Amino acid sequence: xxxxxxDFDLLVAGAGLAPERVRRDIVQPDDLVPATxxxxxxxRLLMAHRDLKIEFRQKEMSEMDDATKRTFLRNIYTMxxxxxxxxxx
Amino acid sequence: MTTEYKxxxxxxxxxxxxxxxxLVTLTPDTARNLIDDVWWVGVDPGVRAGEMDxxxxxxxxxxxxxxxxxxxxxxxxxxxxxxEGAMTHRMDAVxxxxxxxxxxxxxxxxxxxxxxxxxxxxxRYKGAGSALLRSVVEESYNLGYAGRVILESLPSPDTxxxxxxxxFVPVGFGTSGLPLLELPGAQAQDWLKKDGLL
Numbered sequence: 001x002x003x004x005x006x007d008f009d010l011l012v013a014g015a016g017l018a019p020e021r022v023r024r025d026i027v028q029p030d031d032l033v034p035a036t037x038x039x040x041x042x043x044r045l046l047m048a049h050r051d052l053k054i055e056f057r058q059k060e061m062s063e064m065d066d067a068t069k070r071t072f073l074r075n076i077y078t079m080x081x082x083x084x085x086x087x088x089x
Numbered sequence: 090m091t092t093e094y095k096x097x098x099x100x101x102x103x104x105x106x107x108x109x110x111x112l113v114t115l116t117p118d119t120a121r122n123l124i125d126d127v128w129w130v131g132v133d134p135g136v137r138a139g140e141m142d143x144x145x146x147x148x149x150x151x152x153x154x155x156x157x158x159x160x161x162x163x164x165x166x167x168x169x170x171x172x173e174g175a176m177t178h179r180m181d182a183v184x185x186x187x188x189x190x191x192x193x194x195x196x197x198x199x200x201x202x203x204x205x206x207x208x209x210x211x212x213r214y215k216g217a218g219s220a221l222l223r224s225v226v227e228e229s230y231n232l233g234y235a236g237r238v239i240l241e242s243l244p245s246p247d248t249x250x251x252x253x254x255x256x257f258v259p260v261g262f263g264t265s266g267l268p269l270l271e272l273p274g275a276q277a278q279d280w281l282k283k284d285g286l287l
Contacts, residue, residue: 012176012198012240013141015265021239023181023191026159034158037114041231043158048180048191048232084231085286086094 025050031058038069041088045076052079094285097165097220099173102204102212108168110217112224115162115175117155120147123164123172128202136208142199150177150197160196163224165217174200174217178225180232182239185260186271192237193229198222222255226277227286236277241267256280 026047034040039061046054054076064072077084097110113119124147129137137143147162154160159181164172175198182194200217202208222238230236241263242248249268256276263269272280281287 012195012242013265013267015241015263015267016196017179017182017194018264021183021185021194023183026181028158032158040114040158040161044161044180045232047158048234080233082233083287085227085281087096087227087286088231 029056032056032061033058035062036066038066038073042069042073042076045073049076049080052076097224098216099165099167099214099220100216102215105215108214110165110167110173110220112221113164113166113172115147115151115154115164115172117148117151119164119172120151120162120175123170124148124175124201127171132202132208137202140202140205140208142197145197145199147175161228163221165220165224167214172201173204173214174198174221176221176225178228180228180234184237184271185239185269186258186273187237190237190274191234192239192271193225193232193234195222195225195238195240198240223280223284226272226280230277230281230287235274236272236281237274238272238277240270241265242270244268 027050029043032043034043042056046052046056097112098107099110100107129143151162154162154177160177160179162177164175167173177196179194179196182192184190184192198218198221204212204214204217206212226236226238229238242252244267252270255272256279257270257272259268260271261269278287
């Protein structure tokens with residue numbers, strides 16, 4: 001396998017993060033249950049960036065259509081001054 | 090010159106033909122139906138016992154991820170829907186190399202047993218592990234973590250050589266005593282640029 005870097009069939013089996021290697025400022029949302037991958041993308045991004053102080057509730061998520069959610073996601077990236085990878089744009 | 094965007098793919102183990110693959114989020118049901126109930130069917134018990142993941146229950150891992158949104162369980166699906174590799178990761182790790190920065194931690198990663206030369210004489214696909222690993226680098230980047238990824242590697246020279254080739258740097262040892270490796274943001278972004286994702 002050494003010279004064939006695509007032939008990677010081995011395992012990663014982490015025993016868990018040591019407590020000092022865990023970020024403590026991530027808070028699970030109380031009432032959000034993502035129904036789709038797009039929902040999950042938005043919720044995780046907001047969890048990662050609490051400093052944005054955006055509150056997003058289940059009712060709001062369930063009332064948005066996908067196009068609105070994508071616009072919302074793009075707006076979050078803009079606020080973060082981030083350009084996501086090609087397949088996320 | 091433009092860089093061709095490289096979506097996820099697998100290679101047929103025989104002949105090397107590239108086939109498209111897609112990343113799917115695994116629910117408890119899909120993890121059970123597409124991994125737990127099928128991956129080890131027909132594998133010789135002695136061979137199975139020698140594989141360190143033979144007792145993993147992906148359904149249970151997906152249940153955990155459903156309750157804790159920092160976790161994600163994903164699979165790499167072939168065109169026929171079969172899962173050719175799976176991975177769990179969490180988004181609440183801190184960087185060792187870059188104090189004050191955050192990273193995604195890969196907790197488990199496994200290719201399907203039918204793709205492992207140790208398990209079968211005729212593996213189906215190659216590249217599932219690499220595709221999954223690139224997907225978590227992309228996930229880290231899209232979370233705003235610059236692509237930083239941390240994992241514990243098996244200590245074999247071949248495995249460590251693989252990660253070295255990808256730009257991972259040794260940063261100590263994990264809780265299991267295995268080498269702890271981190272992919273710095275710069276190397277992560279080099280990988281994503283090379284694959285046309287940035």
